[in-house]
Amino acid sequence: MRMLSALALAASLAVAPAFASAAQASDNVSNGGVPVAMPSASAKQRFIDDLIARMTLEEKIGQLRLISIGADMPQPKLIKEIAAGRVGGTFNSVTRSENRPLQDAAVKQSRLKIPIFFAYDIVHGHRTVFPISLGLASSWDMTVVKQAARVAAQEASADGLDATFAPMVDISRDPRWGRTSEGFGEDPYLVSQSARASVQGFQGTSPANPDSLMAFVKHFALYGAVEGGRDYNVVDMSPMRMYQDYLPPYRAGIDAGAGGVMIALNSVNGTPATSNKWLLRDLLRDEWGFKGVTVSDHGAIEELMRHGVAKDGREAAKLAIEAGVDMSMADQQYLKQLPDLVKSGDVPIRFIDDAVREVLGAKYDMGLFADPYRRIGNAPQDPKDVYADDRLHRDAARDIARKSIVLLENQHDALPLKKAGKVAVIGPLADSKLDMMGSWSAAGKPAQAVSLLQGVRDTLGDKGQVTYARGANITDDPRVVEYLNFLDWDNPEVVQDKRTPQQMIDEAVQVARNADTLIVAVGESRGMSHEASSRTSLMLPGSQLALLQALKATGKPLVVVLMNGRPLDLNWSKVNADAMLETWYAGTEGGHAIADVLFGDYNPSGKLPISFPRSIGQIPTYYNQLRIGRPFTPGKPANYTSQYFEEDSGPLYAFGYGLSYTTFDVSKVKLSAKTMTIGATVEASVTVRNTGKREGETVVQLYLQDVAASIVRPIKELKGFQKVSLKPGESRTVQFAIDERSLKFYNAKLQYVAEPGDFNVQIGLDSQNVQQATFTLK
Numbered sequence: 068m069r070m071l072s073a074l075a076l077a078a079s080l081a082v083a084p085a086f087a088s089a090a091q092a093s094d095n096v097s098n099g100g101v102p103v104a105m106p107s108a109s110a111k112q113r114f115i116d117d118l119i120a121r122m123t124l125e126e127k128i129g130q131l132r133l134i135s136i137g138a139d140m141p142q143p144k145l146i147k148e149i150a151a152g153r154v155g156g157t158f159n160s161v162t163r164s165e166n167r168p169l170q171d172a173a174v175k176q177s178r179l180k181i182p183i184f185f186a187y188d189i190v191h192g193h194r195t196v197f198p199i200s201l202g203l204a205s206s207w208d209m210t211v212v213k214q215a216a217r218v219a220a221q222e223a224s225a226d227g228l229d230a231t232f233a234p235m236v237d238i239s240r241d242p243r244w245g246r247t248s249e250g251f252g253e254d255p256y257l258v259s260q261s262a263r264a265s266v267q268g269f270q271g272t273s274p275a276n277p278d279s280l281m282a283f284v285k286h287f288a289l290y291g292a293v294e295g296g297r298d299y300n301v302v303d304m305s306p307m308r309m310y311q312d313y314l315p316p317y318r319a320g321i322d323a324g325a326g327g328v329m330i331a332l333n334s335v336n337g338t339p340a341t342s343n344k345w346l347l348r349d350l351l352r353d354e355w356g357f358k359g360v361t362v363s364d365h366g367a368i369e370e371l372m373r374h375g376v377a378k379d380g381r382e383a384a385k386l387a388i389e390a391g392v393d394m395s396m397a398d399q400q401y402l403k404q405l406p407d408l409v410k411s412g413d414v415p416i417r418f419i420d421d422a423v424r425e426v427l428g429a430k431y432d433m434g435l436f437a438d439p440y441r442r443i444g445n446a447p448q449d450p451k452d453v454y455a456d457d458r459l460h461r462d463a464a465r466d467i468a469r470k471s472i473v474l475l476e477n478q479h480d481a482l483p484l485k486k487a488g489k490v491a492v493i494g495p496l497a498d499s500k501l502d503m504m505g506s507w508s509a510a511g512k513p514a515q516a517v518s519l520l521q522g523v524r525d526t527l528g529d530k531g532q533v534t535y536a537r538g539a540n541i542t543d544d545p546r547v548v549e550y551l552n553f554l555d556w557d558n559p560e561v562v563q564d565k566r567t568p569q570q571m572i573d574e575a576v577q578v579a580r581n582a583d584t585l586i587v588a589v590g591e592s593r594g595m596s597h598e599a600s601s602r603t604s605l606m607l608p609g610s611q612l613a614l615l616q617a618l619k620a621t622g623k624p625l626v627v628v629l630m631n632g633r634p635l636d637l638n639w640s641k642v643n644a645d646a647m648l649e650t651w652y653a654g655t656e657g658g659h660a661i662a663d664v665l666f667g668d669y670n671p672s673g674k675l676p677i678s679f680p681r682s683i684g685q686i687p688t689y690y691n692q693l694r695i696g697r698p699f700t701p702g703k704p705a706n707y708t709s710q711y712f713e714e715d716s717g718p719l720y721a722f723g724y725g726l727s728y729t730t731f732d733v734s735k736v737k738l739s740a741k742t743m744t745i746g747a748t749v750e751a752s753v754t755v756r757n758t759g760k761r762e763g764e765t766v767v768q769l770y771l772q773d774v775a776a777s778i779v780r781p782i783k784e785l786k787g788f789q790k791v792s793l794k795p796g797e798s799r800t801v802q803f804a805i806d807e808r809s810l811k812f813y814n815a816k817l818q819y820v821a822e823p824g825d826f827n828v829q830i831g832l833d834s835q836n837v838q839q840a841t842f843t844l845k
């Protein structure tokens with residue numbers, strides 16, 4: 068239907084519409100809601116070359132503009148700009164009816180009828196919100212990561228969106244950084260696997276499919292390594308660390324076929340990513356062979372002046388286009404400066420043409436030239452109510468959220484709770500739907516989320532009694548409240564209870580005294596783990612710690628439910644809580660999912676994707692640190708070893724750690740051979756047995772240590788993992804194939820090599836408690 072109307076329209080227009088020409092040029096395009104086979108590369112190239120040949124300089128520069136609806140430009144003005152051929156794509160609109168008039172302006176009014184694309188930050192769900200990425204990674208289950216992205220793509224494409232600025236795959240090893248919440252943790256292997264799964268989920272078999280989104284991997288590159296965890300700060304890093312640890316996830320997303328890359332806001336070794344030719348041309352295009360489109364981050368071209376590498380807007384635009392920034396997000400410098408830069412000969416036109424080629428190529432790959440309305444559809448079919456509950460995927464949300472929860476403590480089997488008796492649900496996050504959504508919750512509607520209180524009520528039903536007290540504000544610090552509510556005072560993120568802290572605690576203690584068990588939800592409001600929300604402390608805010616201490620004094624069993632987007636300092640809770648669950652921000656069905664775990668309808672299986680330090684002074688605590696000459700060795704005198712003398716060494720909770728309601732035993736490691744030759748594999752296996760009383764899942768983790776190499780190598784590195792489900796008493800042999808690739812690393816000359824010598828194979832259920840065997844690479 069759509070194709071026919073597009074072609075009919077084409078016939079009536081003097082200038083051949085770009086989208087109709089594409090449909091003719093494509094070798095194999097079908098339509099009508101079914102997946103579309105990608106046209107051949109040559110057809111695509113012919114089509115784009117032809118289009119570029121017909122474009123004016125102004126139209127070309129227009130294609131390089133990515134505009135935020137509302138924030139940058141009100142809709143009426145935007146429509147005029149699109150009709151004038153001065154916009155390539157927009158972001159931040161979330162319905163078909165919002166997008167349709169914009170696409171109409173492009174394909175019915177602009178001279179060349181080039182469709183625009185619609186993007187949005189769909190990071191962990193669109194209307195149905197899934198756990199934040201750190202939570203998704205905690206599942207250590209790539210089908211989960213992929214499914215969250217797939218559902219998000221289905222929902223967002225049904226709302227007329229074509230692309231997402233996700234996945235965010237920045238490695239974060241400094242929990243002070245607020246955007247830790249948006250990524251998949253600290254480990255190159257786990258984050259790379261998650262990046263791949265996520266891209267596959269968003270794009271499906273092709274970004275052209277009507278139910279797919281094009282993925283923009285971000286933030287290229289190294290954004291997670293900002294100095295001091297302070298957002299937007301500089302990154303200064305050795306090439307070896309870059310190649311070995313921080314770059315692999317971007318590469319994995321690109322190798323999985325991501326059509327786009329968003330460029331980071333930080334500088335890398337002295338050159339902002341946005342003006343970094345080495346990063347955007349030498350590495351991304353030449354070394355990695357990336358064929359898609361690059362976009363700057365919000366306002367980043369203009370920021371080149373503030374980085375102090377451009378003296379004015381003209382220089383900023385020149386640096387960015389020459390470095391390889393195809394599209395400029397939300398700043399005016401391309402529009403203002405490029406026309407004259409080209410006319411004066413300061414920027415050769417080929418830079419513009421190359422960037423336009425990528426933008427048009429991305430639209431082609433999204434299927435927009437074949438049908439600009441492929442995701443917007445026809446008005447009569449628009450959803451009557453975009454928020455209708457039947458548009459949500461609640462079952463998937465609940466299932467995925469359960470799998471993202473990590474059981475940190477369970478003294479004397481305090482959990483699971485019986486579905487009986489009197490349960491007090493307490494804490495500033497206990498009845499918060501907004502915080503349950505986490506940061507970057509896209510088009511998710513907080514009112515549709517299930518709070519913990521609601522989840523507990525629904526699960527207990529009339530089998531028990533649930534009482535509630537807020538107990539504390541998120542924080543009593545007015546400065547923090549002001550910061551968190553800065554963006555929108557009319558819709559504050561944190562609403563302060565007007566009672567005094569003592570009055571709130573008194574009420575909570577009263578409620579606690581009348582209960583059999585206390586479920587206490589504490590942590591951070593979602594805005595505390597967000598872009599620009601760096602912290603100098605990992606402690607629970609004082610108001611919440613005081614609440615926990617008062618509740619502890621009642622002597623009632625204390626179950627701490629954490630909601631947060633970064634590792635916190637959990638020393639007090641570790642000692643004082645009877646049980647502790649890390650639930651991150653669990654999304655739309657969070658309350659139900661957490662209740663499923665609390666009451667044993669689901670046996671937790673999540674594992675930490677990031678180390679939890681004992682204190683902020685211990686950062687960084689990532690597990691795969693490089694080896695040193697004087698390591699601290701447990702059980703040996705601490706003097707003249709690498710440690711902090713006031714505190715125990717090592718993390719409070721290690722990477723890969725997480726308990727279950729059952730217990731598992733891991734056998735010694737068996738190797739298929741003691742030596743390995745290049746090109747061959749060694750099979751490493753362990754037998755895992757469920758030694759407890761209930762069925763459960765756990766994650767078997769493979770780590771390797773290069774015993775002696777030409778450069779200093781990490782203590783250990785994750786190289787594989789498998790999730791297994793076992794009935795009580797059941798055992799299973801879990802096997803990992805170790806090949807040359809698992810042994811490779813970047814040497815001092817940045818060659819990717821495996822060096823002969825011994826390798827320790829370590830297998831366990833977290834990064835610390837492992838069984839070990841050794842083989843030799845000949």
Ligand code: BGC
Nearest residue numbers: 188232285286329364365598
């Ligand atoms: C963030 C990006 C995001 C963009 C568009 C920026 O502030 O750094 O991650 O995609 O805004 O919303």
